Amino acid sequence: MDTRLRLIRVDDAATLAAVVTASADHLRPWEPTRSPSYFTEAGQHDVIVQALAAERAGTSVPFVIESVDGELLGRITLSGITRGALQSCAMGYWIRADRVRQGHASRAVRAAAAHAFDVLRLHRVQAETLPENVGSQRALQAAGFTRYGLAPEYLRIAGAWRDHVMFQLLAPTDR
Secondary structure, three states, X not given: OOEEEEEOOXXXXXXXXXXXXXXXXXXXXXXXXXXXXXXXXXHHHHHHHHHXXXXXXXXXXXXXXXXXXXOEEEEXXXXXXXXXXXXXXXXXXXXXXXXXXXXXXXXXXXXXXXXXXXXXXXXXXXXXXXXXXXHHHXXXXXXXXXXXXXEEEEEEEOOEEEEEEEEEEEOOOOO
């Protein structure tokens, strides 16, 4: 099954609400604590509206990950886009519980990184994972990311400040 990215749309709200609800137990250990409204269509609508506002401001590119037949598989976002001397962004992503370990994350990470380099013309993409999130680390490494450090108490995940393993990918030098 192939994997592709497209910009998120407001009409994705109902599908995303269903997917995040069905995948809540799977995603909970890796994400910030979510309010009950996050799992509703209205909550996802608000998330999408905010994401698209950041995209219009040039600070984020919010994609959905989908199969070639249009099944919504997850989300991947290039955020914190910084220009000037840094030319960098952060990448965050998730795959729905019933589609993990099928290569979708690795393919989505590669496609989003290509967008960062080829379309946004950035120099660097960074991504972070919890130390025990081996699956996400494998997806990043399969896409060419290298581990470069550990950030103590980096993000508040599942209600606690958690250390994160830091990864980066630099733009190809032949462009």
